[in-house]
Amino acid sequence: MSETHSAGRRRLLPVLNGSHGGRSAMTCTYRCADACSHPAPNTSDNEYFGDMAEKAMSRRGLLRTGALAAFVVGTGSATALATAPAAAARPVAAVRPPGDNDLRIDPPELGRPIGFLPVGDNTVDAVVVPNGYDWSVVMAWGDPVEEGAPDFDFDNQTVEAQLKQFGYNADFVAVLPLDRNLDRALLCVNHEYTNENLMFHGWSSPAEASVEQLRIAMAAHGFAVVEIERVGDTGEWKPAKRRKNNRRIHTGTDFVVVGPAAGSDLLKTSADPSGTKVLGTLNNCAGGVTPWGTVLSGEENFHQYFGATAAVTDPLTRERYARYGIRTTIGTSRGWERAEQRFDVAAEPNEPNRHGWIVEIDPYDPTSTPRKLTALGRFKHEGATIAIADDGRAVAYMGDDERYDYVYKFVSSNTYRQGTDKRSRQHNLTLLDEGDLYVARFTGNSPEFPDSPPDDGLFDGTGEWLPLIVNGESKVDGMSVEEVLVFTRLAADKVGPTKMDRPEDVEPNPVTGTVYIALTNNTRRTPGEVDEANPRPENKFGHVIALDEDGSDAAATTFTWSIVIVCGNPDDPETYYDGFDKSQVSQISCPDNVAFDPSGRLWISTDGMPGPSGVNDGMYVMPVEGEDKGHLRRFLSVPTGAECCGPAITPDGRTALMAVQHPGEVDGATTENRFSTFPYGDQPRPAVVTVWRKTPDGVRPYIGD
Numbered sequence: 001m002s003e004t005h006s007a008g009r010r011r012l013l014p015v016l017n018g019s020h021g022g023r024s025a026m027t028c029t030y031r032c033a034d035a036c037s038h039p040a041p042n043t044s045d046n047e048y049f050g051d052m053a054e055k056a057m058s059r060r061g062l063l064r065t066g067a068l069a070a071f072v073v074g075t076g077s078a079t080a081l082a083t084a085p086a087a088a089a090r091p092v093a094a095v096r097p098p099g100d101n102d103l104r105i106d107p108p109e110l111g112r113p114i115g116f117l118p119v120g121d122n123t124v125d126a127v128v129v130p131n132g133y134d135w136s137v138v139m140a141w142g143d144p145v146e147e148g149a150p151d152f153d154f155d156n157q158t159v160e161a162q163l164k165q166f167g168y169n170a171d172f173v174a175v176l177p178l179d180r181n182l183d184r185a186l187l188c189v190n191h192e193y194t195n196e197n198l199m200f201h202g203w204s205s206p207a208e209a210s211v212e213q214l215r216i217a218m219a220a221h222g223f224a225v226v227e228i229e230r231v232g233d234t235g236e237w238k239p240a241k242r243r244k245n246n247r248r249i250h251t252g253t254d255f256v257v258v259g260p261a262a263g264s265d266l267l268k269t270s271a272d273p274s275g276t277k278v279l280g281t282l283n284n285c286a287g288g289v290t291p292w293g294t295v296l297s298g299e300e301n302f303h304q305y306f307g308a309t310a311a312v313t314d315p316l317t318r319e320r321y322a323r324y325g326i327r328t329t330i331g332t333s334r335g336w337e338r339a340e341q342r343f344d345v346a347a348e349p350n351e352p353n354r355h356g357w358i359v360e361i362d363p364y365d366p367t368s369t370p371r372k373l374t375a376l377g378r379f380k381h382e383g384a385t386i387a388i389a390d391d392g393r394a395v396a397y398m399g400d401d402e403r404y405d406y407v408y409k410f411v412s413s414n415t416y417r418q419g420t421d422k423r424s425r426q427h428n429l430t431l432l433d434e435g436d437l438y439v440a441r442f443t444g445n446s447p448e449f450p451d452s453p454p455d456d457g458l459f460d461g462t463g464e465w466l467p468l469i470v471n472g473e474s475k476v477d478g479m480s481v482e483e484v485l486v487f488t489r490l491a492a493d494k495v496g497p498t499k500m501d502r503p504e505d506v507e508p509n510p511v512t513g514t515v516y517i518a519l520t521n522n523t524r525r526t527p528g529e530v531d532e533a534n535p536r537p538e539n540k541f542g543h544v545i546a547l548d549e550d551g552s553d554a555a556a557t558t559f560t561w562s563i564v565i566v567c568g569n570p571d572d573p574e575t576y577y578d579g580f581d582k583s584q585v586s587q588i589s590c591p592d593n594v595a596f597d598p599s600g601r602l603w604i605s606t607d608g609m610p611g612p613s614g615v616n617d618g619m620y621v622m623p624v625e626g627e628d629k630g631h632l633r634r635f636l637s638v639p640t641g642a643e644c645c646g647p648a649i650t651p652d653g654r655t656a657l658m659a660v661q662h663p664g665e666v667d668g669a670t671t672e673n674r675f676s677t678f679p680y681g682d683q684p685r686p687a688v689v690t691v692w693r694k695t696p697d698g699v700r701p702y703i704g705d
Helices: 025-032 053-064 067-072 211-219 315-323 422-428 481-486 488-495
Strands: 133-140 170-177 184-191 222-230 237-239 247-249 254-258 277-279 284-289 295-299 358-361 371-373 385-388 393-399 403-405 407-415 435-444 460-470 503-508 515-519 543-549 558-566 591-596 602-606 618-622 633-637 643-649 656-661 687-693
Touching (some): 133 184, 133 237, 170 295, 170 687, 284 385, 315 488, 385 503, 393 515, 481 488, 503 591, 633 656
Parallel strands (some): 170 643, 254 371
Antiparallel strands (some): 254 277, 284 295, 358 371, 385 393, 393 407, 393 503, 515 543, 543 558, 591 602
């Protein structure tokens, strides 16, 4: 199915249901409880750039007649509209196994060109890779993880089995080395959410489900660590026979709360009057790998797991719940309060406050207790990724994945210690417990936009990190440190950051230091709300921003930024692909997660390629330097109804891994009415896939070449 991108590409057709973007309504129901169908929780009056009342009417007219198209039309050549050059930056430290030395790998050079022919538009119910490549399943839902786990039996599922088996709908994917040659590694993945319609025969609703079914779904959430090994001398990976480090983390796993909000009255419940312990982690989406060898996992759409057996009437509690999309009226979308009372906000009003954090997991120590990091703030975290500042402090970049929400940064108080000895690692394990928290304000360089195209021919500008917590003190009027951290969205509203188009993955390039922000979409943005950082109304296709910290220092409080991809069909004059000839690029929409290979090339996975044309989601790669800069190509596509998650490139740059999430999740799908049979020809099962180049034995070529 590999093919070049034809000159006569199809235009992406309009999205049928604007509230869902390109996703099926079923995905929206189970992923986020139809968050996009409800009013945005952010009702703050933060200004959009130039969004003054006297300009609103003129803007609406100009944007509807194509100001954005006027800006990008004619930008087909690689020289037209080139973005500002990125400043050199401090590389991100590489992960090494505890107690081991540097990996024996030979990283490729920056600006390395791409050699494969891109995968074309398709609707195939399979993973489609370029000619010369192959793929296989590493782990699928239900596969045994921990010792004693039974083989998967779709028709005879039990809670006890699922607690030890691979969970449902992996999202974040990471590979951490176990030896210097990278022949053995740890596969680390999140299990974001479940779709009971595709898990159980005859499913009708949470209210009619058995408690056993509810508990199976609860057990299928969370996180998994699996030992994997290379197949021969190829780029393929498979589960290892030994399971020493294997682990399932789920809704019943003990977590410890650390950081300034630990012990707060806002986190205390009847089950934990100390406010320092939590059972489980919910709706874990993306994440990141720290230089000290731990994994960060973001709790995202946690709001949907809480129901109410009685209406919430306290005004302050209602305000706080509303900002996070938590129900305040009787009802639920998951029914988990039928299984455990802690999910009933009428009985435990503080339980929702114990979710929505970044959690840190040590995959090298299966006996360790995962930690919820309150210093990084509480919101709908897509994930958190780490850079090391010039002075050695750890910097975490984060996106709040909701329409009109914000981009955040955390800077640790203490500094990172290089080395893999036990003492250094124990120190580094505390780095994210204490530090400063900021939220981003983006300013455009063209004050007349959108009344006229940008003066400099670029969607770019400057920005600043607005302080929320600095040196242990709240910088938000009327809010204590604990309140800022537990109700971070409300705190950020007060300081005036920029409302973004669903900021998802925010990740620094480990080679260049430039930070890339995936903005998935926002179909509700009106013409009067556009700004240079979010320049399209009804933005159903999304865009990608590149951000460079001033002085190339990750701890800086100011930055420059530019839009490098305006997604959508390349034939559309409103699209832009880092200045490259658009007749040669693959169409991409709804960028979700990003990753980088050792040569610094940008990899993007998509969530919801829009339109009834049925173009499947996929994984893309784009060089950010050299002659091939901006030449975005589709590396693979995923099966019917699926989302491409991850992605991950192994540290040696020779294998790509990604998660095929929710295959067959099409409106009307059930276990009897299947739209996908991925991966084994029967019931659809979410899975993690490895992709490699087929070469003679003993040759390990770089992925993407």
